Each structure stands twice: as structure tokens, then as C-alpha cells.
Amino acid sequence: MIVIGLTGSIGMGKTTTARLFAAEGVAVLDSDAVVHELYRKEAAPLIEEAFPGTTVSGVVDRGKLGEVLRENPANFTRLEEIVHPLVRKRQQAFLAAAQNEGREFALLDIPLLFETGAENRVDKVVVVSCSPEVQRERVLSRPGMTEEKFAMILARQMPDEEKRRRADFIVESGSGVENARDQVREILQTLAAQSRRGETNA
Structure with missing residues (x-):
């Protein structure tokens, strides 16, 4: 199974591109969605302990947490130390399940892929970009931005x-969804051909 890491800066079209991969039959895990779930579950008491007053009824209040982070950017590091290990555990379980299902491809959608060193845990990196x-x-x-x-x-x-310099593949998202879909299909065809030749991890 080929593990793809998908990343891209805010507003580059990463979420849409992840959906395009899913539409082609690729198993996709959205790390942002995992974080949202963790904020409602096991991460909530840990975050409340680190940042008192940031949860309501046992669920992280993203607005209150955002205020704390804006007050002191160093708090991002503390938050990441709580959340990232939990996200990684979910990713490992997802990849194991995809492997058991016999999937050809599995994709991890990770906003801070390079920033967290996650490129070392995937076979190929796809960066979504635009002007x-x-x-x-x-x-x-976006509302509230x-x-x-x-x-x-x-x-x-x-x-x-x-990011572009370090990518194995780049999806240019500025020319519409159908153009991006064509690029996604081309990437999957290239990876499948490389896999048949045994080149994916080369």
C-alpha cells in the first residue's frame, strides 16, 4: 500500500483535493476532522488541565482556546504536545485498517505535515498550491476570518x-475543480505505475 501525505497552506484547496482523492477510491483520513473529534473526546480533559476555562461541558470551546493561543503563541507548542500524539495514534489505526482492506492507496491529510516531520511517515507527499x-x-x-x-x-x-520545493507532486488548485481532478488522477496513475516497477520508496 502506498501512503500519500497531502498538505498545503491555508486557502490552497487542500480539503477539496482530499475529496478528489477520495472520489477516486483512495482511503482518506482528514487530520483536522480527527482533531475536532478529539476536542469532543479524549483530548478535552487534557486541554482543560493545560488551559483552564477552555472547555464547556467537557468539550473544547475553539473560540476560547483560540483566545488563549492568540494571547501567547508559545501555547501552540503546549497544545501540539497534547494533540499530536493522539492524532498520530488515530492515523496508525487508519493505515492498519486500510492495509487490512487491501487498499492500493491511503492518504493522510495533514495541514502541518512538514512542520511536524510527518513527511517521514508517508511514502509520497502531495502539496496543494495556488497563487x-x-x-x-x-x-x-471565510466567516470570522x-x-x-x-x-x-x-x-x-x-x-x-x-513546500513546493519539498513535494513529490504538486496539485495546482487555481484553475478549477475539474483541472485539479485531472491532476489527482495523473498522480495516482504515476504512483500505480511506479508501484508496479517497485519504485515507490526509491
């Missing part, structure tokens, strides 16, 4: 240029 102008337009059109929030998120993410 800074398109990225900015997409992000600032501000210039300040956008800047804070970008500050935590590896620059797009560096």
Missing part, C-alpha cells in the same frame, strides 16, 4: 515556496 492572490481571496472570504488571524496562521506554516 498568493487566490489564496488570500479564499481565506478572507480577519487579517490578524490569517497572519497568525501563515506565521505557523512553512512558506508555500518551500
Whole structure:
């Protein structure tokens, strides 16, 4: 089984691209969705202990947590130390299940893939990218997004240029969904051909 790591900076179209891979029959795990679930379950008491007052009725209040993080960016590290091991455990279980199902491909959608060293746990990395102008337009059109929030998120993410340099494949998302779908299909065809030749981990 070939394990694909999918990443891309905010607003680049990563979520849409993950759906395109899923539509082609690839097993996909959305790490953001896993985090949301953890905030409702096992991570909640740990986060409340580290950041008192950030949970309501045993569930992490993302607004309150966001305020704490904005007050002191160093708190991101403390949060990641709690959440990342739990996410990794879920990823391992997902990959084991996909392997047992005999899947040809499994994809981990990881926003901070390079930033957390997760590229070492996948076979190939796909980076989703678009122009800074398109990225900015997409992000600032989101409900509740501000210039300040956008800047804070970008500050935590590896620059797009560096992501592109380190990618095995790039999906250019600025030309519409169907164009991106064609790129996804081409990537899967290339990986399948490499797998048949035994080159995937080369």
C-alpha cells in the first residue's frame, strides 16, 4: 500500500483535493476532522488541565482556546504536545485498517505535515498550491476570518515556496475543480505505475 501525505497552506484547496482523492477510491483520513473529534473526546480533559476555562461541558470551546493561543503563541507548542500524539495514534489505526482492506492507496491529510516531520511517515507527499492572490481571496472570504488571524496562521506554516520545493507532486488548485481532478488522477496513475516497477520508496 502506498501512503500519500497531502498538505498545503491555508486557502490552497487542500480539503477539496482530499475529496478528489477520495472520489477516486483512495482511503482518506482528514487530520483536522480527527482533531475536532478529539476536542469532543479524549483530548478535552487534557486541554482543560493545560488551559483552564477552555472547555464547556467537557468539550473544547475553539473560540476560547483560540483566545488563549492568540494571547501567547508559545501555547501552540503546549497544545501540539497534547494533540499530536493522539492524532498520530488515530492515523496508525487508519493505515492498519486500510492495509487490512487491501487498499492500493491511503492518504493522510495533514495541514502541518512538514512542520511536524510527518513527511517521514508517508511514502509520497502531495502539496496543494495556488497563487498568493487566490489564496488570500479564499481565506478572507471565510466567516470570522480577519487579517490578524490569517497572519497568525501563515506565521505557523512553512512558506508555500518551500513546500513546493519539498513535494513529490504538486496539485495546482487555481484553475478549477475539474483541472485539479485531472491532476489527482495523473498522480495516482504515476504512483500505480511506479508501484508496479517497485519504485515507490526509491
